[in-house]
Amino acid sequence: MKRKVKITDTTLRDGHQSLWATRMRTEHMLPILEKLDRVGYHSLEVWGGATFDVCLRYLKEDPWERLRAIKKIVKNTPLQMLLRGQSLVGYQHYPDDVVERFVFKAVDNGIDIIRIFDALNDIRNMEVPMKAAKASGAHVQAAVVYTISPVHTLEHYLETAKRLVEMGADSICIKDMAGLCTPYHAYELVAVLKKEVGVPLQFHSHYIGGLAVGAYLKAIEAGVDVVDTASVPLAFGASQPPVETVVRALADTPYDTELNIHELFEIARYFEDLRKRLGYERGVTRISDMRVFEHQVPGGMITNLISQLEEQKALHRLEEVLEEIPRVRAELGYPPLVTPTSQIVGTQAVLNVLTGQRYKLIPGEVRSYVQGLYGRPPAPIDPDIQALILGDLKPVECRPADLLEPKMEKIKEEIKNLARSEEDLLSYALFPQIARKFFEEREQGKLTPVVNNNEGTNKLDKELRKEEQN
Amino acid sequence: MKRKVKITDTTLRDGHQSLWATRMRTEHMLPILEKLDRVGYHSLEVWGGATFDVCLRYLKEDPWERLRAIKKIVKNTPLQMLLRGQSLVGYQHYPDDVVERFVFKAVDNGIDIIRIFDALNDIRNMEVPMKAAKASGAHVQAAVVYTISPVHTLEHYLETAKRLVEMGADSICIKDMAGLCTPYHAYELVAVLKKEVGVPLQFHSHYIGGLAVGAYLKAIEAGVDVVDTASVPLAFGASQPPVETVVRALADTPYDTELNIHELFEIARYFEDLRKRLGYERGVTRISDMRVFEHQVPGGMITNLISQLEEQKALHRLEEVLEEIPRVRAELGYPPLVTPTSQIVGTQAVLNVLTGQRYKLIPGEVRSYVQGLYGRPPAPIDPDIQALILGDLKPVECRPADLLEPKMEKIKEEIKNLARSEEDLLSYALFPQIARKFFEEREQGKLTPVVNNNEGTNKLDKELRKEEQN
Ligand SMILES: [Co+2]
Ligand SMILES: [Co+2]
Numbered sequence: 001m002k003r004k005v006k007i008t009d010t011t012l013r014d015g016h017q018s019l020w021a022t023r024m025r026t027e028h029m030l031p032i033l034e035k036l037d038r039v040g041y042h043s044l045e046v047w048g049g050a051t052f053d054v055c056l057r058y059l060k061e062d063p064w065e066r067l068r069a070i071k072k073i074v075k076n077t078p079l080q081m082l083l084r085g086q087s088l089v090g091y092q093h094y095p096d097d098v099v100e101r102f103v104f105k106a107v108d109n110g111i112d113i114i115r116i117f118d119a120l121n122d123i124r125n126m127e128v129p130m131k132a133a134k135a136s137g138a139h140v141q142a143a144v145v146y147t148i149s150p151v152h153t154l155e156h157y158l159e160t161a162k163r164l165v166e167m168g169a170d171s172i173c174i175k176d177m178a179g180l181c182t183p184y185h186a187y188e189l190v191a192v193l194k195k196e197v198g199v200p201l202q203f204h205s206h207y208i209g210g211l212a213v214g215a216y217l218k219a220i221e222a223g224v225d226v227v228d229t230a231s232v233p234l235a236f237g238a239s240q241p242p243v244e245t246v247v248r249a250l251a252d253t254p255y256d257t258e259l260n261i262h263e264l265f266e267i268a269r270y271f272e273d274l275r276k277r278l279g280y281e282r283g284v285t286r287i288s289d290m291r292v293f294e295h296q297v298p299g300g301m302i303t304n305l306i307s308q309l310e311e312q313k314a315l316h317r318l319e320e321v322l323e324e325i326p327r328v329r330a331e332l333g334y335p336p337l338v339t340p341t342s343q344i345v346g347t348q349a350v351l352n353v354l355t356g357q358r359y360k361l362i363p364g365e366v367r368s369y370v371q372g373l374y375g376r377p378p379a380p381i382d383p384d385i386q387a388l389i390l391g392d393l394k395p396v397e398c399r400p401a402d403l404l405e406p407k408m409e410k411i412k413e414e415i416k417n418l419a420r421s422e423e424d425l426l427s428y429a430l431f432p433q434i435a436r437k438f439f440e441e442r443e444q445g446k447l448t449p450v451v452n453n454n455e456g457t458n459k460l461d462k463e464l465r466k467e468e469q470n
Numbered sequence: 471m472k473r474k475v476k477i478t479d480t481t482l483r484d485g486h487q488s489l490w491a492t493r494m495r496t497e498h499m500l501p502i503l504e505k506l507d508r509v510g511y512h513s514l515e516v517w518g519g520a521t522f523d524v525c526l527r528y529l530k531e532d533p534w535e536r537l538r539a540i541k542k543i544v545k546n547t548p549l550q551m552l553l554r555g556q557s558l559v560g561y562q563h564y565p566d567d568v569v570e571r572f573v574f575k576a577v578d579n580g581i582d583i584i585r586i587f588d589a590l591n592d593i594r595n596m597e598v599p600m601k602a603a604k605a606s607g608a609h610v611q612a613a614v615v616y617t618i619s620p621v622h623t624l625e626h627y628l629e630t631a632k633r634l635v636e637m638g639a640d641s642i643c644i645k646d647m648a649g650l651c652t653p654y655h656a657y658e659l660v661a662v663l664k665k666e667v668g669v670p671l672q673f674h675s676h677y678i679g680g681l682a683v684g685a686y687l688k689a690i691e692a693g694v695d696v697v698d699t700a701s702v703p704l705a706f707g708a709s710q711p712p713v714e715t716v717v718r719a720l721a722d723t724p725y726d727t728e729l730n731i732h733e734l735f736e737i738a739r740y741f742e743d744l745r746k747r748l749g750y751e752r753g754v755t756r757i758s759d760m761r762v763f764e765h766q767v768p769g770g771m772i773t774n775l776i777s778q779l780e781e782q783k784a785l786h787r788l789e790e791v792l793e794e795i796p797r798v799r800a801e802l803g804y805p806p807l808v809t810p811t812s813q814i815v816g817t818q819a820v821l822n823v824l825t826g827q828r829y830k831l832i833p834g835e836v837r838s839y840v841q842g843l844y845g846r847p848p849a850p851i852d853p854d855i856q857a858l859i860l861g862d863l864k865p866v867e868c869r870p871a872d873l874l875e876p877k878m879e880k881i882k883e884e885i886k887n888l889a890r891s892e893e894d895l896l897s898y899a900l901f902p903q904i905a906r907k908f909f910e911e912r913e914q915g916k917l918t919p920v921v922n923n924n925e926g927t928n929k930l931d932k933e934l935r936k937e938e939q940n
Contacts, residue, residue, distance in 0.1 A: 183687055184723045210683055210706075210715035217653055217684050232760055236680075242755070245680035248763040253654045261764055268757050284752045285712065287738050290702055293718040294731055 005255045006042035006226040013045040015234035020280045022054040026066040032270045033073040048081030052089035057434045060447040064423040071110030078112035085118035085125040086401045090430045095404040096128045098429045103132035117143035122375030124399040134168045142169035146176040147336035151379040161197045171200040177338045178298040179208030183218040190222035202226040209290045212241045233271040237283025301342045324349040331385045333377025372396035475725045476512035476696040483515040485704035490750045492524040496536040502740045503543040518551035522559035527904045530917040534893040541580030548582035555588035555595040556871045560900045565874040566598045568899045573602035587613035592845030594869040612639035616646040617806035621849040631667045641670040647808045648768040649678030653688040660692035672696040679760045682711045703741040707753025771812045794819040801855045803847025842866035
């Protein structure tokens, strides 16, 4: 029985976000778009995630203009974006009016498919963006974040997926951001979802330690409809598996993608030249990435831990921190270790080890997390730890964004004529300092890209969050 | 139903042969052997292939001494070697008496499992070494070389495997040296062999374009008993898939390897430090490697073609050569594109393109091949081409080594007291010039390793063959 597998190309979003610190410029994308459009991809992921922020902050490009420029050339293939639930493309929850207008404008400027997720799988954080995406006429893909813990059972994923479909999801994505899902677990998971969830399924994984190609194959056997890949020069390592391998592996099977490998090589050659020109490394698997198999701490998080410990001249305590992380994670209700929860768990673990007394120091973001300001953790937080951390603070039971005042009207007052469009207003609503600086430089005709120091995405992400949240 | 999968570690042979130009020294191996021995590997591949030649020629080490030194430490895990059929660990067929003594001495010095193959799957070239291995008490693993062509059908592999078992093979290896075998073809192939061949099956692949992990999983589902992997710092790219990924992928499944991932990471850390100290790159997948999916020309062969064309200032004709190769290969009876047949086909294709007239120039090795001096090609050679190339020369129908005179007695005369042992005699029988130089330098106490210029194995292989065959 023939069952053609479809492919989403992530080269222009997750690929360079994972390997090139999100530094691909619009001018690097435009020359290859016509070829990408001809391949027959299910969709091209080209927007959202960290690209919005990096455009404004470092590349000094208007992300909305990028989207329109891409849409102008890509006439046949749906454009896809990644949306971090109520955090949109930023690092904190935004008020509902900002979320609604942002989603509407993303679709208005060319997005066809919006992949929406919440780091805690707290579906309350996905309600407003999903409803807005639906109302805007986009295909709403709701993503379930994959992780490993005693509470992340098949039932957890199935329940979450079912409720997301009830909430209007047109398709479900399994989002394995840390490359943790083994082939045979992928099979089980997809088989259960396929049986019980009546919408198409997509699988998104990262190569990391090398499980992803196998996981895709087993997910496909179990019925997954679409998988995410990148062109080989932007594949492997922290990025997606290469499209060429997946296409070849499925050729002449019932799952044949029917993509033309020769066309894919022409595209790869373009990105390979670009890679060399810009001086980026290929994606590789290092031991620190592999060790995710042992303690589920993603390689990027280890990189962050190492730099935190180096600052404290305490690098020799890394192994202790790696052992403390699972304890903290359990006490905090088993959040998946992804932005922002990876930083929350990691920072607390570092402090627990360095101070010599667990939970003696509590950073502000850990307190906010325990209070419920990021949403509901997958499992209850350890009551003793919760009491210790919150003291007199009351835990928040409602959807976090219910505590936020509408903001669109207020920011119009703030930014005045510096904003030339509603798109500008939204950029400002998400990243006020960065956007204001961008608008001012634009007025003065002095927008100049910040030189990239090639430090990699994880460090970058951390810095982004620090700057914007303070 | 539980069916534990076994793993052969290739780090100390194929791993560094594929990625480090075979340049790992015995002193680099000894410190980690105890840990490798404790893992519970099915076997450690530590000898044969190019290691013998490189020991003598560049490292100025006695390969026999290496084997004994390894055997002294590895007390529990069987030691394995790769033998190129009648070519042993060299690049030409040797007389039967040399083959018999070499095999006997390999076992005598510590080898437990001998993997024997012939590049053309001409089993006549495997008869004598298999018989000798059997008589020496070794486990005889006969390998079937995997390639893609109209004559390399499931029946071809099954017939070859069956006859090898009749000839005494204790197990059968599918040897996919170019990383060509897709997961679903691996499944089919293993399923057929498993059903019809009554001995254990092993799968050997190279990572190259990324199919190997998936191919291993599907081969395992179809019943393969053992797969070949390397420690992550010597895995990926031209080498084997990483053991850590395979172990993790199979954990908590009926195929669980039961290897301890923590121990594997300790070993990986050792090799990672060594990699950095020696300055070698990680294994990566480049577009030129991937293109094997399109035209079945292995990446290493493309590297050779590029350097051949560069010498002739004709690099711009690479695409023509890549199109000529399948034609030449078909006319020459579809040999697998591995050493030495990859060079035979490649050189002829280059000449056909550059001279502007097909088969105008015929190199000596192509003539020898067409004459039958490498054995019987998988399919008949095109009769017109054969007539054109051979002219008055008579094709050879017998087993090529039947034309060779015994040599052991003669070389004793030649090398005299410079040889201190039968092992020395065998080194001399295989590589007369190199061995003589080695013995002389040893006498004078001036054995000094040749500095490695990190040029990579393929170029090296080519040079080795050129030097020794002239
Ligand atoms: Co991703
Ligand atoms: Co090999």
